[in-house]
Amino acid sequence: MSILREDLVKKINWQLNAIIRGKPEKLYNASKHLIQSGGKRIRPILCLLSCEAVGGRIEDALNTAVALELIHTFTLIHDDIMDEDDLRRGSPSVHKVFGEKTAILAGDLLFSKAFEICDEKVKKILAKASVEICEGQEMDISFESRVEVSLDEYLEMIGKKTAVLFEASTSSGAILGGAERKMIENFENYGRNLGMAFQVYDDILGIIGEEGKLGKPVGSDIAQGKKSIVIIDAFKKLSGNEKNRFKEILMKRKNSKDEIQEALSLIEKSNAIENCKDKAKFYINNAKKSLIEIPGSDAKKSLIEIANFVVEREI
Amino acid sequence: MSILREDLVKKINWQLNAIIRGKPEKLYNASKHLIQSGGKRIRPILCLLSCEAVGGRIEDALNTAVALELIHTFTLIHDDIMDEDDLRRGSPSVHKVFGEKTAILAGDLLFSKAFEICDEKVKKILAKASVEICEGQEMDISFESRVEVSLDEYLEMIGKKTAVLFEASTSSGAILGGAERKMIENFENYGRNLGMAFQVYDDILGIIGEEGKLGKPVGSDIAQGKKSIVIIDAFKKLSGNEKNRFKEILMKRKNSKDEIQEALSLIEKSNAIENCKDKAKFYINNAKKSLIEIPGSDAKKSLIEIANFVVEREI
Numbered sequence: 001m002s003i004l005r006e007d008l009v010k011k012i013n014w015q016l017n018a019i020i021r022g023k024p025e026k027l028y029n030a031s032k033h034l035i036q037s038g039g040k041r042i043r044p045i046l047c048l049l050s051c052e053a054v055g056g057r058i059e060d061a062l063n064t065a066v067a068l069e070l071i072h073t074f075t076l077i078h079d080d081i082m083d084e085d086d087l088r089r090g091s092p093s094v095h096k097v098f099g100e101k102t103a104i105l106a107g108d109l110l111f112s113k114a115f116e117i118c119d120e121k122v123k124k125i126l127a128k129a130s131v132e133i134c135e136g137q138e139m140d141i142s143f144e145s146r147v148e149v150s151l152d153e154y155l156e157m158i159g160k161k162t163a164v165l166f167e168a169s170t171s172s173g174a175i176l177g178g179a180e181r182k183m184i185e186n187f188e189n190y191g192r193n194l195g196m197a198f199q200v201y202d203d204i205l206g207i208i209g210e211e212g213k214l215g216k217p218v219g220s221d222i223a224q225g226k227k228s229i230v231i232i233d234a235f236k237k238l239s240g241n242e243k244n245r246f247k248e249i250l251m252k253r254k255n256s257k258d259e260i261q262e263a264l265s266l267i268e269k270s271n272a273i274e275n276c277k278d279k280a281k282f283y284i285n286n287a288k289k290s291l292i293e294i295p296g297s298d299a300k301k302s303l304i305e306i307a308n309f310v311v312e313r314e315i
Numbered sequence: 316m317s318i319l320r321e322d323l324v325k326k327i328n329w330q331l332n333a334i335i336r337g338k339p340e341k342l343y344n345a346s347k348h349l350i351q352s353g354g355k356r357i358r359p360i361l362c363l364l365s366c367e368a369v370g371g372r373i374e375d376a377l378n379t380a381v382a383l384e385l386i387h388t389f390t391l392i393h394d395d396i397m398d399e400d401d402l403r404r405g406s407p408s409v410h411k412v413f414g415e416k417t418a419i420l421a422g423d424l425l426f427s428k429a430f431e432i433c434d435e436k437v438k439k440i441l442a443k444a445s446v447e448i449c450e451g452q453e454m455d456i457s458f459e460s461r462v463e464v465s466l467d468e469y470l471e472m473i474g475k476k477t478a479v480l481f482e483a484s485t486s487s488g489a490i491l492g493g494a495e496r497k498m499i500e501n502f503e504n505y506g507r508n509l510g511m512a513f514q515v516y517d518d519i520l521g522i523i524g525e526e527g528k529l530g531k532p533v534g535s536d537i538a539q540g541k542k543s544i545v546i547i548d549a550f551k552k553l554s555g556n557e558k559n560r561f562k563e564i565l566m567k568r569k570n571s572k573d574e575i576q577e578a579l580s581l582i583e584k585s586n587a588i589e590n591c592k593d594k595a596k597f598y599i600n601n602a603k604k605s606l607i608e609i610p611g612s613d614a615k616k617s618l619i620e621i622a623n624f625v626v627e628r629e630i
Contacts, residue, residue: 027453112445130427
């Protein structure tokens, strides 16, 4: 994944390791577990590139960039507890290895560290994003027990759950790089649209992705009754017996492999994957348009490449 | 509890209500649940009084004061999940009413709101305190499965779990009131010592308190194997068969009422309560000494009254 600037990934990882140190050992091991099991570091990279693209120095945004990864990791650890997901990035999730109590605390610890290290100038942006992430996660959970969820409700949910942290990443980078208000808005728009595309494409990968690359079982969204955009779109397109059968499988928990296969076939039939890919590309085009007024630079090129990567990736 | 300045409590509660508003409704109801069920608001009051005592205006510290109560409430919600405590302040705990998933999120939401509203100048102090609270809670949990815990280990644990947030409350108040470094140190010492006394006395109330006033069953520390200072001290003082029997009851979970009564009798015999009261008073004297250099004012008087109250209260 050379597209994500290996030089920046190294700096981010070095700083992450330096920050998550302390005692009790079990708590810090739990806090490091998910960070060390991989991850693309896309949010901190976006922060650093946005800082660079407006003429700022990487060093001015590094701690905030790392804080963004800590916030992201904190939400993953708590989400896995709530969703009872046993696998993440191909490894057992934190609560599976260290128990639920320590996993709750590990999330809390990373969240605290994020606000310890982030720049004072952007702490409110990061905190507001965190509030919305909680709201989005609560919406996502509540959708599981509902039969139908509208596209608007879904878009509001991913706006909060995913897009706000992308927006916080790019806008805080631009702010710390010294950009003015008008320029910061461009980075906000880029980040928000990129985040929307990222989540839509993530939902697509949840259906068509390869198990080995995803690090979790294919069809887990279906078995869990998650209302991903692919499922919402397929539900809208199907009718009659097919719609009823699709609903039946979605509302049942712990589906058999055959049932999941049946639901996947119905999704394919509905053409939902193509529709959702178009939706992701719509957001990516908006993201790229937001960069028009930004002067040319290597950082800007990387931001465009990341936008393309988001809707072409396999993980 | 007029000692805790009703005028300040009103301002704090008004602000708390204003801040915890939003959607989804279930998440915000869960976030408000514990705050509306009572609480002494001692941390925000300490922050405001410290600000006032150095000549600052209440308004300059109000948001940070409220942030401190949000952080405190967030830790209580998550602690109750980890400790499987079904009662808090006489009401069912948040996870009992709203389920564990929403309770985790409610804690996360309050924590996020705390960093949204706190003053930029003190966000690092609040975040560092939060890191230590997580470390202290992990220590506390790990003590439950151990037979013996030393007094030093216990003091380190409550230093992190309780005293740091008291210290953050008084020092941030003094900072926002415009105090200079030397003066801020006095408030740090006052807050830290007050917090140590508060927790030691809390442990005493956990053994000798009245169920109706405590809002949780007497002897729950014993049934849970908590290594409170009273239990650690009794363990040290007892010997032979009594010590063995005490150990046996502590290491067994789900004790009968008779067993809890037996443990309480052994504690009484050991004179641990009196020892621990002396320890609490030692910290309170340190706290009061820290205020010597602070000029006389109503706020200073209130800080001294609070110190006395902490080791005389019934809840």
